[in-house]
Amino acid sequence: MASSFSLKPLECRSSHISAAAGASPPLRQWPAISWRRPSTSRLQCCRSQQGYSAARTRHGLDDDSDNRLRQNTGIFHPSIWGDSFLGYSNPATANSSQEQIQMEERAEKLREEVAEMIASSSTTASMLRLIDALERLCLDHLFEEEISAALAEIETADVSDWDLGTVALWFCLLRKHRYRVSPGVFVRFKDEGDFLADNPRDLLNLYNAAHMRTHGEIILEEAMLFSQRRLETILPYMEGSLAREIKSALEISLPRRVRIFESKYYISTYEKDAMVHEKVLQLAKLNSNIMQFHHQHELAMITRWWKDIQIESRLPFARDRVVECYLWILGVYYEPCYSRGRIIVTMIIAIVTLLDDIYDSYATPEECELLNKCIQSWDSKGAHELPECMKFALEKILDSYETIENMLHQEEKYRMTYLRYFTKDLVRSFNMEVKMLQEGYIPKSVEEHLKVSIRTGGCPILSCASFVGMHDVATEDCFDWVSSVPKMVQALSVILRLVDDLGSYEREQLIPHVASTIDSYMKEHNVSIEVAREQIHVLKEESWKDFNNEWLNPDNAYPRQILERIFNLTRTMEFMYNHEDNFTNCRNLKDLIQLLLLAEPFTIPI
Numbered sequence: 001m002a003s004s005f006s007l008k009p010l011e012c013r014s015s016h017i018s019a020a021a022g023a024s025p026p027l028r029q030w031p032a033i034s035w036r037r038p039s040t041s042r043l044q045c046c047r048s049q050q051g052y053s054a055a056r057t058r059h060g061l062d063d064d065s066d067n068r069l070r071q072n073t074g075i076f077h078p079s080i081w082g083d084s085f086l087g088y089s090n091p092a093t094a095n096s097s098q099e100q101i102q103m104e105e106r107a108e109k110l111r112e113e114v115a116e117m118i119a120s121s122s123t124t125a126s127m128l129r130l131i132d133a134l135e136r137l138c139l140d141h142l143f144e145e146e147i148s149a150a151l152a153e154i155e156t157a158d159v160s161d162w163d164l165g166t167v168a169l170w171f172c173l174l175r176k177h178r179y180r181v182s183p184g185v186f187v188r189f190k191d192e193g194d195f196l197a198d199n200p201r202d203l204l205n206l207y208n209a210a211h212m213r214t215h216g217e218i219i220l221e222e223a224m225l226f227s228q229r230r231l232e233t234i235l236p237y238m239e240g241s242l243a244r245e246i247k248s249a250l251e252i253s254l255p256r257r258v259r260i261f262e263s264k265y266y267i268s269t270y271e272k273d274a275m276v277h278e279k280v281l282q283l284a285k286l287n288s289n290i291m292q293f294h295h296q297h298e299l300a301m302i303t304r305w306w307k308d309i310q311i312e313s314r315l316p317f318a319r320d321r322v323v324e325c326y327l328w329i330l331g332v333y334y335e336p337c338y339s340r341g342r343i344i345v346t347m348i349i350a351i352v353t354l355l356d357d358i359y360d361s362y363a364t365p366e367e368c369e370l371l372n373k374c375i376q377s378w379d380s381k382g383a384h385e386l387p388e389c390m391k392f393a394l395e396k397i398l399d400s401y402e403t404i405e406n407m408l409h410q411e412e413k414y415r416m417t418y419l420r421y422f423t424k425d426l427v428r429s430f431n432m433e434v435k436m437l438q439e440g441y442i443p444k445s446v447e448e449h450l451k452v453s454i455r456t457g458g459c460p461i462l463s464c465a466s467f468v469g470m471h472d473v474a475t476e477d478c479f480d481w482v483s484s485v486p487k488m489v490q491a492l493s494v495i496l497r498l499v500d501d502l503g504s505y506e507r508e509q510l511i512p513h514v515a516s517t518i519d520s521y522m523k524e525h526n527v528s529i530e531v532a533r534e535q536i537h538v539l540k541e542e543s544w545k546d547f548n549n550e551w552l553n554p555d556n557a558y559p560r561q562i563l564e565r566i567f568n569l570t571r572t573m574e575f576m577y578n579h580e581d582n583f584t585n586c587r588n589l590k591d592l593i594q595l596l597l598l599a600e601p602f603t604i605p606i
Contacts, residue, residue, distance in 0.1 A: 079320035080590060085299045085597075086307065103290055110283040111142050117277065118146045124157050128169050130277070133270060135176075137284040138263040138291075141335045148177075155179050164189045164197050168205035175212035176255055178560065180552040183213070183220050190219075195226050200234060203227045204246055211253040214549040215542075241269045252578055256544075258331040258571045264288060264595055267602065285602035294336045295597055299326050302346050305403070309354070309396045319357055324586050325349045327593055331572040332466055332565055341469030344404050348419070348465040351397055352426065352458045358390065359430035360513070368434045375427040378420060407469070415468045418479045422461035429455040433514045442515040442523050446539065449520040454493035457500065459569065463489045466565040473559050481558060488556065488566050491547035496573040498540040502533060503577035504584070 114134075121127040131147055134140045140147055155174055159167050167185050174181045186206075189195050197203050210224035231246050238246065248257070267284050270276055306322040329345045359368055367386055374383050374394055383391045401423075405416050432452050436443075443449035454460075464482050467474040482489060501516040521532040547570060550556060556563060575582070582588040 079323070080586060081323045081593075083303070083307075085296070085303045085323060100293075103286060107283060107286045107290060110279055110286065113279050114139075114277075114283055115143060115146050117279065118143060118150060121150075124154055124170075125162070125166050127154065128166065128173060129275065130280075131173060132169060133277075133280065136259060136263070136266045137270060137280070137287075138259055138334060139280070139284055139287055141337075142283075142287070151177050151179065155181065159185055160188075163202065164195070165199065165202035165205045168202070168209040172205070172209040172212060172255060175209075175548075175552065178552060178563075180554075183217050186219050186223060190222075193222075195223060197227070197230070200231070200238065200242060200246065203230050203234075204242075204249060207231060207249060208254040211255050211544075212548055213545060214552065215545045241272070252574055256571055256574050258568070258575050260330055260334040260596070261575065261592055264599070282604055285604050289601040289604075291334060291336060292597065292599075292601060294339060295326075295330065295334075298339055298343055299323065299597065302326055302343060302350075305347065305400070306350060309350075309393070309400075319353055319584070321353055321583065321586060322346070322350050323593060324583055324589055325353065327589060327596070328572055328576060328583070330596070331575065332568045338470065340407060341466065344407065344469035345462065345465045347400055347404060349458070349462060351400060351423075352461065354393060354397070355427060355430060356456075356458075358393065359427075359434055363390065365434055365438055368431050372427050372431040376424055378424075404468070414476065415474075415479060418464050418483050419461070419468055421483065422464050425455060426458060426461050437514045443520045445524045446517050446520050446536075449515070449517050450494060450497060453497050453517065454490065457493055457496045459493040459496050459573075460485055460489055462569060463492065463566055466569065467562065470561070470565075473561050478558055478562050486550070486556075488547060488550035488563070491543050491550060492566055492570045492573070494543040495540060495547065495570055496577070498536050498543065499573060499577040500581065502536055502540070503579060504581045 118127070118130060121130055127150055131140070131150065134143060134147070151174060154170065157170070159170060162170070164186075167189075171181055171183070171185060186195075189197065195206065197206060204227070206223050207227035210220045210227065213220035213224070228250065231250060235243065235246050235250070248262075263284075267281070267288060270284070271281055302322060302325075306320075326342070326346045328349060329342050332345065333341055358371065363371065367390065370383065370385060371390065371394065374380055378398065380391065380394050380398060383394050386394070401416065401420065404419070405413055408415060429452055433456055435441075436452075443452075460482075464479065467478055467482060485493075498517060501518055504516075518529065518532045518536055521527070521535055522529060525532070525535075527535075547567075551563065551567060577583075580588070
């Protein structure tokens with residue numbers, strides 16, 4: 001397959017909004033934050049030395065670079081994939097054009113049959129179970145209109161005689177689709193403070209529903225604590241798929257989980273379900289095979305781009321995580337119609353990782369300042385004093401933005417103004433953190449810390465980037481909205497910062513590193529690290545309430561496809577930093593990447 005990036009966005013099964021015309025208005029400016037001037041000592045490097053000697057010989061790295069790369073070795077694991085995806089082609093999925101057409105025609109026929117099933121579902125409960133299954137099988141994008149129509153009717157259903165599990169499923173599904181239904185539906189299931197629930201499935205549905213809570217919804221707080229305590233009690237005595245589902249929910253609740261990451265497992269589980277719909281199962285398997293084929297080819301294209309940036313190991317300080325970057329963005333949107341968007345955001349997150357490594361682990365403060373000036377001017381001419389590998393990185397970053405711009409239609413090119421703005425702000429914020437580290441400065445409160453650290457987490461730029469490759473539904477109004485860093489993006493950014501700090505704190509103590517929110521909380525409240533970690537977790541849960549409130553806010557009158565990107569980014573943050581930094585500790589993601597991108601496709605009977 002050619003390495004060209006001249007992809008055009010495919011049509012999704014959803015309504016489109018025409019892109020607004022005209023020039024972009026001035027972008028919102030972040031509040032200025034100043035730090036004391038840094039000393040001239042160098043930042044210490046923490047990159048792996050694997051292959052370093054050979055790279056140094058080939059490129060004549062100087063002794064100074066040698067010393068930087070020798071310090072704090074072994075902190076990051078090298079990539080485990082190498083060139084695995086470079087031109088990868090699974091013989092089982094490398095079908096001829098005619099065979100691909102036949103797969104898609106068969107999928108379309110099954111789609112029509114399943115659409116009829118949705119329309120003719122006999123009861124509301126069966127409709128809820130079917131929609132839930134379609135979402136967990138990653139088929140819902142094929143039935144957006146049918147599901148929207150069904151939920152509009154279900155919203156007004158009389159739930160007064162339903163059992164707890166069904167009411168909880170109804171509540172959770174509707175809130176996931178931005179219906180602000182009342183938590184008062186759970187009042188009748190309480191007796192003297194406790195909920196009347198012992199059935200594991202009912203408890204699980206209640207637990208998941210409670211995670212769609214917002215501030216002040218006391219009954220949902222009580223529901224979460226009750227169901228969590230009961231599920232933890234019964235889990236050791238359970239086995240099978242329900243036990244696995246409970247264990248997974250206790251780690252990350254269903255509304256916060258990344259569906260594509262679990263889709264193949266759920267297909268296997270659904271196949272054994274007594275209430276399985278054979279047509280749905282066949283469509284799920286066929287759709288999974290089609291998506292895997294698309295994803296393999298996209299990753300081959302991205303790998304070729306990344307190899308050009310890392311050509312002959314000229315960037316020995318950079319984490320080689322392009323496959324993991326792609327997996328991350330696959331969680332933001334997996335649908336084939338968003339192919340161009342996936343490629344663009346994977347490129348951006350890889351660039352963000354590269355810049356993070358430069359500022360966090362390689363460059364001197366003087367080099368950080370110089371690189372910042374080059375990025376602010378969007379010009380590499382002033383980079384003559386940078387090390388060769390950093391000049392090379394800068395040139396490749398600027399070239400990559402030109403590549404992205406060339407992927408856009410003429411009427412879409414205004415989007416690059418927003419993307420460059422966020423890139424400049426990210427680098428400017430990285431530079432602030434360098435100065436904080438040099439001074440050993442610990443922000444005196446978590447609030448002060450977040451003024452910079454929610455920016456260096458990269459969520460604002462990724463939120464913007466996730467719109468750049470979308471079709472006409474991403475209008476200029478949407479870019480104006482995301483450039484204002486609205487409350488939804490702020491909540492996403494805080495969640496990322498807090499879960500990242502919780503997952504990375506021990507590793508970061510091994511190297512010189514900018515202060516964590518945990519450090520700031522200890523300083524602000526004069527408490528132990530254990531107390532600080534516990535309270536940062538509480539703050540993370542409060543931030544999820546902020547996010548849910550914005551998700552349900554009717555004033556956010558932007559298309560659901562747009563807002564869903566932000567929600568999915570938040571889900572991927574929860575996954576990547578659950579318990580530890582899975583992105584840096586890339587071996588934690590090996591089995592998932594193998595399953596989604598390299599496993600044999602499903603066998604589907606003719």
